Amino acid sequence: MKIHLQTPSEIRPQIWIELGRASLDRHHEWRTPVLASTDADGLPDARTVVLRQVDAGAGQLTFYTDSRSPKVAQLQAKSPAMLVFWSARLSWQLRVRVACTVITAGPEVDVLWQGVKQSAAAGDYLSLLPPGVVLPQTSGKANVETASVDPANAPAPAHSFAILRAQVLQMDWLELSREGHRRAQLSDTTWEWLTP
Ligand SMILES: Cc1cc2nc3c(=O)[nH]c(=O)nc-3n(C[C@H](O)[C@H](O)[C@H](O)COP(=O)(O)O)c2cc1C
Numbered sequence: 438m439k440i441h442l443q444t445p446s447e448i449r450p451q452i453w454i455e456l457g458r459a460s461l462d463r464h465h466e467w468r469t470p471v472l473a474s475t476d477a478d479g480l481p482d483a484r485t486v487v488l489r490q491v492d493a494g495a496g497q498l499t500f501y502t503d504s505r506s507p508k509v510a511q512l513q514a515k516s517p518a519m520l521v522f523w524s525a526r527l528s529w530q531l532r533v534r535v536a537c538t539v540i541t542a543g544p545e546v547d548v549l550w551q552g553v554k555q556s557a558a559a560g561d562y563l564s565l566l567p568p569g570v571v572l573p574q575t576s577g578k579a580n581v582e583t584a585s586v587d588p589a590n591a592p593a594p595a596h597s598f599a600i601l602r603a604q605v606l607q608m609d610w611l612e613l614s615r616e617g618h619r620r621a622q623l624s625d626t627t628w629e630w631l632t633p
Pocket of ligand 1: 469482483484485486487488500501502503506507508509568569
């Protein structure tokens with residue numbers, strides 16, 4: 438059922454409620470936004486990520502990633518990024534300007550890694566080869582047989598699990614509706630209706 442919210446004071450908290458739900462519900466369409474960043478040549482790059490935690494009070498969205506992945510170097514060099522969410526159920530697109538910080542070590546990483554390492558995703562963060570490295574054979578599977586590193590001689594891999602924290606700076610909310618589309622640009626303290 439579509440909810441029809443009227444005022445900024447209704448819509449703003451509902452955006453954060455939906456983000457919070459998406460971090461908990463694997464079927465929520467906002468669970469897997471696209472994160473766009475800028476590479477070292479100033480060119481756009483983008484990829485799907487899973488929304489893991491939402492702190493509405495702090496205005497922060499949290500993702501997990503591999504500290505060796507190209508996006509991490511990109512975001513460490515240039516922290517501004519953009520997240521794009523779309524939900525057909527809500528008919529809502531949300532574009533979120535963020536400043537990203539990557540946390541690769543420390544108590545928060547240690548605590549989360551204790552959980553992640555029990556999960557099916559653990560192998561992703563323990564692979565010998567970093568994400569994006571060209572594989573020597575054509576199978577497309579980065580297992581130890583295809584990796585160019587000899588596992589017998591390789592040191593036990595330390596995990597490369599990292600936390601990607603996105604501080605929300607501004608949002609662009611768009612609602613598609615037969616009764617008329619609505620769009621607004623909002624920050625913590627501001628709200629402006631825009632032509633959709
Ligand atoms: C549904 C889906 C969810 C994904 N979630 C994540 C994620 O949470 N973190 C992540 O680092 N990569 C995730 N990926 C993989 C990224 O989209 C990307 O392929 C990978 O991180 C390498 O990106 P980079 O080369 O830009 O660093 C996901 C891919 C898909 C299709």
